[in-house]
Amino acid sequence: MKPEIIFENEFFVAVHKPSGLLSIPDRMGKEQSLKDILIEKYQQIYTVHRLDKDTSGVIVFAKDEDTHRQLSLMFEERRVKKIYNGLIYGVPVHQSGTVDVPIIPHPGKAGIMTTGKKGKPAITDYVVVEQLGKYAWMQFEIHTGRTHQIRVHMKYIGHSIVCDALYGDAQPLLLSSIKRNFKISKTAEEERPLLNRLALHASELSFEWQDQDIHLAAPLPKDLRATLQQLRKWV
Template identity: 65%
Template sequence: MQKLKPEIIFEDDAFVAVNKPSGLLSVPDREGTEISLKQLLQQQYGQIWTVHRLDKDTSGVIVFAKDEITHKFLSGLFEGREVEKYYTGLVHGVPSVESGSVDAAITEHPVKRGLMVTNKKGKPALTDFMLAESFGKFSLMRFRIHTGRTHQIRVHMKHIGHPIVCDPLYGNGEPVMLSSIKKKFNLSKKEEEEKPLFNRLALHAERLQFTDAKKQKNTIEAPLPKDMRALLQQLRKWKS
């Protein structure tokens, strides 16, 4: 078992909200070879119910129910699009408009398992986007998704020609190197080869807002992970 202690952002007697690190599965996959966040929470709470999930490489806010009644209620909110879901991500290039929406249905790739594509015959998918900061080669974006399709933001950003940074499925998957953003870059004498500044999907589930069964309004936020903050610091520093 991994020595990972889930970072609890909020909990009450009905549900628990966790800041999921990148690289950790939300729930067990078919192979069952890797530990998942759900299993780690089960070690802590005993039984726990899946309400929604995040991609393995996406970090940020995820909610699990502590009982069946809450599970049914929260699942209903997600299915009924009554949960506001906000993400932050870094994309390649600079979008031609500062804000907009991508309204493009998504379905599974006819041949490649695990890959999603935009297709009129797919399920409706709507993503709002806003440019937060531009760095020339890259842009920091804010997203709000109104539907919860698999890989939705990743597919939609590819669709408009600005894939998420370090996305192996919908982008080039290449790491961000300092040499690509710093004009006069030289390797230090100690290093034989350059180490990546950032080498994982640059997408973070930042905030969830919903009204729970007790009619309480919840705003649950997860700060940007350290590695994304460090990358942004470098991008700001070397922005020409």
């Protein structure tokens, strides 16, 4: 799980975070996080926003307190364009749409979010990029930054993210489920999943910094590329 630096200057660093790596230390502090890795490299680093542990993609950290304040305010004021891609179960009725539904912590389950009138505003635009049998490859733009926002909103419209252990079906995606007459290799004891992590990727971040347009992009990881290739081949 080696993170890759996409871009850096004297003010901030943008990193391609792999799936399975925490963005920042959790309360237990037992797992290494991306922030821990960056602190080893830069000594000081400041959290601007975060990605879920199992979400891959582009994330930005500030190198000083002033940059941290400026970037945090830009996120808060919705002056940062945030684009994600993800694989969902099923195909939405409409090829594009907006989910404008408040999100609130679940009253009975710690660490879980849900929709509710008393929640904070949350807006997600979605577009169906490609229909792949009983799945759809999606593009999302989020205009707010609520915890688990895309995952909660996709569950709300009945199309949860593939391999979402909290809001959908945690079962891995297997080639045997999409390929007819699938036969496991004689040398393999069990089938290796095509995908066994949350199928969500933070693809792009765009904002203006000191009169310069900054566009940061993280290419799709190998596991998501391979999954799409197999779906296109067999569905």
